[in-house]
Amino acid sequence: MPAARRPVPPLVRAVRRMPDARLTGLGCGLFCGAVMLVLACVDGLLFGASPTGYGVLFLPVCVLTALWVRAGDLATAPVVVPIAFTLGLLPLADDGGGGLGGLLMGLVTALATQAGWLYGGTLIAGVVATVRKVRLMNREAVRRRGGGERSDSPSPPPRRPGGPGRSRY
Numbered sequence: 001m002p003a004a005r006r007p008v009p010p011l012v013r014a015v016r017r018m019p020d021a022r023l024t025g026l027g028c029g030l031f032c033g034a035v036m037l038v039l040a041c042v043d044g045l046l047f048g049a050s051p052t053g054y055g056v057l058f059l060p061v062c063v064l065t066a067l068w069v070r071a072g073d074l075a076t077a078p079v080v081v082p083i084a085f086t087l088g089l090l091p092l093a094d095d096g097g098g099g100l101g102g103l104l105m106g107l108v109t110a111l112a113t114q115a116g117w118l119y120g121g122t123l124i125a126g127v128v129a130t131v132r133k134v135r136l137m138n139r140e141a142v143r144r145r146g147g148g149e150r151s152d153s154p155s156p157p158p159r160r161p162g163g164p165g166r167s168r169y
Helices: 010-017 025-047 051-068 071-089 099-113 115-145
Strands: none
Touching (some): 025 051, 051 071, 071 099
16 A cells, blocks of 8 residues: 655745756856846845845845756856855945945945855855755766666676776866
8 A cells, every 4th residue: 555645845835836947157147146236226225225135135046046057057056156245235335435446345344244144145055056966966876777776786887997987087
């Protein structure tokens, strides 16, 4: 008799309904940068340039960036999110009336005071990308073994060094 299926939690159903976009590394950077720039402008209009509001809005963008990047470009997700965070800080940074030098000083100050959000978002993107990579590697290993083998079956013969399937790097 088959085991009864448990109902799927609402959060899991909501995640499954999300689009399955696959962005290249460049597309991932452009998506994240554009969204953070727009969110910074919205934050400036609605919340008066609240750094906390901007930081909170940054975290879901990090998750989406890491979820929507292609499998071959997973390493770009934790790289582009800090760049996008900095890009989004440009409209929020206080220029102090000092022109370009004042804007750069305001940007450096904003980065220093909001480092927690920056590190947290980067960590989230890195963890999501790492989990995706591990799951991808596990699926590939199962596919290579034939998928349906029992665990007590003999393991495949070892590969020769430098043979097929060995990475050049």
